[in-house]
Amino acid sequence: MVKILKLVKMSTLNLKIENLRGINTFEINVPIKKGIHIICGSNGIGKSTVMTTLSKIVYRNALNKYFKHSNNTAVISYAYENTTNTWKPNHKSSWSLTEKDESQISFDGIFESSFIYGNRFTDAHKSKIGKILSTKKEEFIDADQFVYEWLGFILKDNKKYYSNLKKTKSDFDLKKLDLSRPMYALITEDRIIHQCTMSSGEYLIISLLDYLKERLDTLKNDKQHEPAIVILDEADLALHPASQERLIEFFEEIYDKYNLCVYISTHSPVIISRINKEDIFLLDKDEKNNIEVTYNCYPGYAMRDVSLGYYFDRIILVEDVLAKAYIEKILRDKLSHLNALFQVICIGGYSGVINFHREAMRIRLGGAGCKIMSILDGDVETEVKQKFKDDIQAINLCFLPIDSLEKFLYINIIETKNRELFQKIESSFFRQKSLKTVINAHIQNTQNTSEKELKKGKKLWEELKSEALKQGATESRFIDFLCDLALKEVSNENLEKRLLSFLEKNT
Template sequence: MTEGGMKLKMLINKIKSIDSLTIELPVEKGLYALTGQNGSGKSTVATCASSVFFNMTMKDYFGETPTDSKIEFEYNGSKKVYLKEFGKWVSKKEGYIELKGFYEGSLIFGNRFRNTSYNNLRKLDKISSSYLKPAAEFIRENLGIILHNNKNFYEKLYRVNPSSIRHIGTFYGDIFYYEIKGKLVSQFHMSTGENLLISILNSLNIRNSDRETLNVPCILILDEIELALHPSSLKRLVTFLKDISNRFNYAVYFSTHSLELISSIKPDNIYFLDRHSDHSVELINPCYPAYATRMLYDHTGYDYIILVEDDLAREIIKRLLKQNSLWGNKLIYILPCGGYSNVIDLAQEVISSNLVGKTSSISIILDADIKTQAANYIAKNGISNNIPLNYLPIESLEKYLKSKLFDEVDHKLFRHLNDFVFHQVSLNQIIDDYRGQNEHLNDSNGKKLYERIDKELRARNKSRTEIIEMVVDYLTQNDKKSIDKIVTFLKKQFE
């Protein structure tokens, strides 16, 4: 498998609506989302990223571009750059970027028939059955499962190799047919969802067969596939891709604004493109689904909504509600939003736009280390919404671990984590390497230490959740005074 933490660094300069943007994309297996509001540039990022393994005709995909337009990649010591010389796109390399992948450009660039005449397409409807070959079972069964939750829905699915029908016209890639009630339906007449999904499954089937070694990372880029799929099909596709990603070491990137897709992806894997009023683009990562969608319509009907910063805060609140029997007959939703400013902004939007209706009660619980910053932010932005606000007894998970494992070592917590999580590379070794590389000198937020911890977790197929659960257990057992303050606050909200 690839070494944990490896990333493809991409710089985009003056391509379509993006003036300048640098983004680092992990190549580790898993699901990732490129998201943002309409016009934010997510499809442009997806298309640019695909050019690392796909030699595209730049003008077809990006139209007219300035003379200083550029796409630049760096990966594992090698470089690849697309730039313009004398008005034409050229590519240059330093070393070889060893990445595989495929790109499905949805409605615009995913249509294999776009350069084919209508007369030739009509000939596909009358093709001789002698050209038909059974489609791969992988494609047939998964097409039925994803679209209809029935692996045998497409009982008879066929493919035609384009080289065998050159007398009809020029086509790109296999062409598919299915038989229904004795009648053949060509891919040209299939629904948009069927057409799109067959293309994806065919590309996956080809990629699966050439995965002789899983050491070479493979990136799959799917652009706005939700436009062609029903939400139920989309959920089954996500389940399918999670399984395929784990089995074949795929990094699957969705360019999307679908709540169904975004909510199934962890915050560390969500890249939110935020376009500002001056047309500049800011990249936010990690990003919580609530902030990425900027909507709470999925949470209407709850009696209480508690906005918090991250997953650690959510787990602390959930544990306290359970331990103190505060769930009762109430519907409570705890929603991580990212940093404190995201929480405050979203709370303001909830109130001003009445996103959750008048029956839901909203409260905010922020991390302990940002009281002053939060107060200043509220004052600076003139925010006045009377939403109850309180603070957790600790800061973010990253800062908390640094303070307890490095700054002033809490030996009890250190032993607890070391004994139950870090079996092969000890926590002592991680801390020694962190100190030896002098990373602690510029790591006030604890993120560099956490990167080392997270790398070891991933290498052992463990997750952030396991660390969070232990920290929550430790807090509830060893900081009763601070915990009681939060419990009192929660009880007051539910009176």
């Protein structure tokens, strides 16, 4: 009998592929850690093949189902901790382990494949629609709150929008309609709008949420052990850019509650732009069909390959995720009335921002009518004006009114000991272990660190963020709160005017 090896220590999974479909060679190391991770790359690069082979760790029969009758030279290898599984096609047109010890690397988790194979779409066939439309009101019950609230949030930014959503009863005979999953409907006094006649976005998200809800309820919610793994191929399919962004917000909200490691393949610049660089894996294929992986890939860099032909009115380039959050906070609070489709993208250090800005102008990133602006941290203003004098004249460039959010925190918490700001942060996020205890530990741990390095504030920021997450905060909420504090402490009037002019300008 095949044993299933359950692993409990967090680490990295190594996946290797040889001679499978259009892939000659491929190797990737992916972290098994709580959070959202992105597999991206241009069309035809092999993302779906990679995601499907990755699914073997949560779906035992994946290789036999999706890669039956593969080339007999194909090899797929998984390595985790001290265990290696190497799979090859056998004479029965299925796959076999080559190791004598047949312990299989396995995790709790969910796999939802792409359009062709996905469980989201198995009931979306015209031959079934007539039967589905014959269902009556009395055959439905209220949909789960999880489904209708997140459906409303993702599609309409309103959790109550689909509060009248219903689904077929638990004892409903799905077989008589040739259905594999419960069917949903919007029911009013005088009409029924069945799921199969809703928009493609509604159909997709309802099916995805129903599938996730069923599977998430069965997962072990044990945060002391490894996270369950959610693997979604083309999760953004048929969604408006705003809905794509809220889809990621949804995963940001649930991955901590359910202890999830989420892997998503996507072409969406909107989704990519929300992800930290260490969680982006950019695939590229050479002329011999060997796929290489770029690790620690900034969103802007990844978007060069996937966003051509994707249109924005305005693009704003910044150095890092904290600057991105700061600018987005200003845009939401002060400039939300403007009817402009804009995107804030973090690129990397100031040299990377300026170089990317030049390249983005050359290739017309975002479309011919898109305007681009760069906003750098305040602490590099003097250096940039000396080093990039000519570029400042050529590109739309300005600076934050603070050195950086990390330095803002360091100055106010460590140097000036801003008591009011200290108390606001502590009362909101540090109720189990006090902020004072965290700060004292930081000072103790950094005794041998140079003062110049400490004043950058990055070490303090990482320790504060880490402890806030341990105490139940989400990273997005913690960052948003700190941006609020910074915006109230400093004057952003000049930056707001500059942003307003940039967003309203037609030429």
